[in-house]
Amino acid sequence: SLAVLLDKVAVDDSVRAVIITGAGRAFCSGADTDEMIGGPGDGPHKAGSGGAEDLRRGFKLAQRVILGIHKMEKPVIAAINGPAVGAGFDLACACDIRIASELARFMAAYVHVGLFPGYGGTWLYPRLFGSAKAAELMYTGNFMEVDEALSFGFLNSVVSEGELIATAEKMARRIATGPPVAIRLAKTMMRNGMSMDLETSLEMSAAAEAITLSSADHIEGMAAHREKRRPWFKGI
Incomplete structure (x- = not known):
């Protein structure tokens, strides 16, 4: 399931960026939720669901995916190949970077x-x-088309269906060649900073910058700049 895979890559230091895309014509629809979290019959809307505790358990399983992306220190890219509906829309929203094909559309269904x-x-x-x-x-459940999503800054780019995966992979490779510690701290601060006041955010930013200033990646980055070469960041 996606939840299990996210747990694995979160602790795998060889992975520096993650791409999520749909296996079929849709990126993810409400009907795909059970498979997203662990296979048919595991979701909150399964046929014959029991009482409130069964429903609560199903929602907690599905929410693991959203929280897994949100808490993961590594950047997560959504390669949105088609409609993202219901929980699939929320899945796309949770990602850090969103690249969509012209076939994508979005609905809080x-x-x-x-x-x-x-x-x-x-x-x-x-x-x-x-x-x-x-x-x-939320109140209308109307579709939002890619042009409107792009105008809101929700999407980083819109490409043809045939270019989608290559574009997402190019972005992932670009991120993967960057300094992992600095990028992970940046994601953490952006996510947590939305609930902080400015003073607290600046204090946390000073601590994060102190970490990167003492890192081997910073030394390598400065050396590469002086020597006019590409840096080789190791994540330390």
């Missing part, structure tokens, strides 16, 4: 079936789109 957006939408949408657009997405 919960309202169509009388459900609350239980996979982080009420936290993610306002931060990505602002409160007014977030409200529209």
Whole structure:
């Protein structure tokens, strides 16, 4: 399952960037949620779900994916090959970088079936789109097309279907050649900084910069700059 894979790559130092994409025509739809978290029958909407405890357990399993991406120190790239609907939209929202094909579109579909957006939408949408657009997405369940998503800054780029994976891989390679410690600290600070005041953020930033100033990667970066060559960052 995706949750298990995320747990593995989070602690694998040989992995410096992660790409998530859909296996079929869609990036991820609401119907894909069970497979996303652990296989058919494991999700909160499985047929014949039991009482409240079974439902709570199912949601916690699905939420592991969103939290796994959010807490992972490594950048996660969404290569959005098609529609991202319901939990699939929230999955895309949780990623750090989003590259979409022209076939992608987005919907917070919960309202169509009388459900609350239980996979982080009420936290993610306002931060990505602002409160007014977030409200529209949640209250209407209207599709958002790629052009509009790009105009909101939700997408980094839109490419043809045939170029999607190559574009995502190029981005991942670019990130992977960078200094891992500095990049991981930057992601952590960006995510945590949204809940900090400016003074606290500056204090944490000073501590993070002190870590990078004493790192071997900083020494290598400065040496490469002086010697006019590409740096070789090892993540220490």
